[in-house]
Amino acid sequence: MDLIRHLECFVAVAEESHFGRAAARLGMAQPPLSQRVQRLERELQVRLFDRTSRQVTITKAGTLLLPEARELLARSEALLATARRIRDGESGLLRAALPPDIAGGTVAAVLTSFQERNKGVELELHELSTAEQLARFAARELDVGLIHHPCDVTGLELGPVLRRELGVLLPRDAPAASSTEVPLAALTGCDLILFPRATAPALYDDLLTTCARGGYTPAAVRHGQGASFVRGLVLSAGAVALAPRDAAPAESDALVWRPLAGAPLARRHSVAWPRGHGDAAVHAFADAATHALRTTADALPDIPTRPMHLRPAAEYWL
Structure with missing residues (x-):
C-alpha cells in the first residue's frame, strides 16, 4: 500500500467532508478514492468516517489521527524537496537545535554566522530541550544541537564545552x-x-x-x-x-x-552530533554556535579542575 497516497486521500476527504469534492481536489475519480480510504481503514483497523447517502462525517478515531496524517504528509514533502535540491546540486538540509534558554541575540548570531558561510545548506533550526535533542538524535531526526551538561552523551561527539x-x-x-x-x-x-x-x-x-x-x-x-x-x-x-x-x-x-x-x-554547553556523522555542515554549525556563545553570552571555555566521569544515566562533574 502506498501509505502517503492513501493518507492524502484521507486528509482530503476529512477537509472537504465530501468524497466528490475530495476526488476533484485530488484529480481522480470518486470510486478509487473511496476504495483507498476503505483500504486505509482496513490497514489501520479503525473507522475513519461515518458515511450516509447525504454526508460524510469524520469519526473520533479519524479526528485523532488527522494531525499525525498531516504531519507525515508535510515531512514527506520536505524529504522529497530536500532530495530534489540535493539531486540538482543546489543544497542540503541540516537539522539543528538550540535550547529554549538561549537569548535572542545569540540565536541571531548563530543564524547569521552559519548562513554567511554556508549559503548552499538549508538550516532547519528547532527550539528543543536537551532531553528532546537526545531523543531526536536516537531517532536520527536531528543532525546537530547545543546541549546542556550534565547529560548522557553516549553515542555522541562533542564540541568544546x-x-x-x-x-x-x-x-x-x-x-x-x-x-x-x-x-x-x-x-x-x-x-x-x-x-x-x-x-x-x-x-x-x-x-x-x-x-x-x-x-x-x-x-x-x-x-x-x-x-x-x-x-x-x-x-x-x-x-x-x-x-x-x-x-x-x-x-x-x-x-x-x-x-x-x-x-x-x-550552565555548561557544547554542540553535539551523532558519532561518525560530523560532516562539514555539522562542524560549521558547531563553530557558529560556539562563537556566538562566546561573543554574545559571556561564555568561556570550561576547564574542569576535576575529571569528568560518566555514569549510566548522566554525565557528572565531580
Whole structure:
C-alpha cells in the first residue's frame, strides 16, 4: 500500500467532508478514492468516517489521527524537496537545535554566522530541550544541537564545552538586591523557579544539589521556561530564578540580576552530533554556535579542575 497516497486521500476527504469534492481536489475519480480510504481503514483497523447517502462525517478515531496524517504528509514533502535540491546540486538540509534558554541575540548570531558561510545548506533550526535533542538524535531526526551538561552523551561527539556563570533574578526591592554579590544562603525562604525537570533531569538535580550545598534549600520549586512567565513569577510569587548574565533585565526593569558569591552555579554547553556523522555542515554549525556563545553570552571555555566521569544515566562533574 502506498501509505502517503492513501493518507492524502484521507486528509482530503476529512477537509472537504465530501468524497466528490475530495476526488476533484485530488484529480481522480470518486470510486478509487473511496476504495483507498476503505483500504486505509482496513490497514489501520479503525473507522475513519461515518458515511450516509447525504454526508460524510469524520469519526473520533479519524479526528485523532488527522494531525499525525498531516504531519507525515508535510515531512514527506520536505524529504522529497530536500532530495530534489540535493539531486540538482543546489543544497542540503541540516537539522539543528538550540535550547529554549538561549537569548535572542545569540540565536541571531548563530543564524547569521552559519548562513554567511554556508549559503548552499538549508538550516532547519528547532527550539528543543536537551532531553528532546537526545531523543531526536536516537531517532536520527536531528543532525546537530547545543546541549546542556550534565547529560548522557553516549553515542555522541562533542564540541568544546563552554561555561556560563549563573546569577539570580530577583525583585528590585528584595533585601538581597542591594548586594553586589548574593550568597546562595541569602535566598533562604524564597521559592526557586526552574525549567521543568523532564527537559534536562541531570542538570535540574545538579542545580538543586549545589544550592543545598551552598545553604539554600528552596521553600518550593516552581517551573517555567518563557522569559516573561518566569519574570512574572519572580515579581508576584516571592520567588527567584537562576539566569546567566545575558538574561539580565534593563536598568529600568522591576527585576535585577546579581552574580552569586563564589560563582557556584553555571550552565555548561557544547554542540553535539551523532558519532561518525560530523560532516562539514555539522562542524560549521558547531563553530557558529560556539562563537556566538562566546561573543554574545559571556561564555568561556570550561576547564574542569576535576575529571569528568560518566555514569549510566548522566554525565557528572565531580
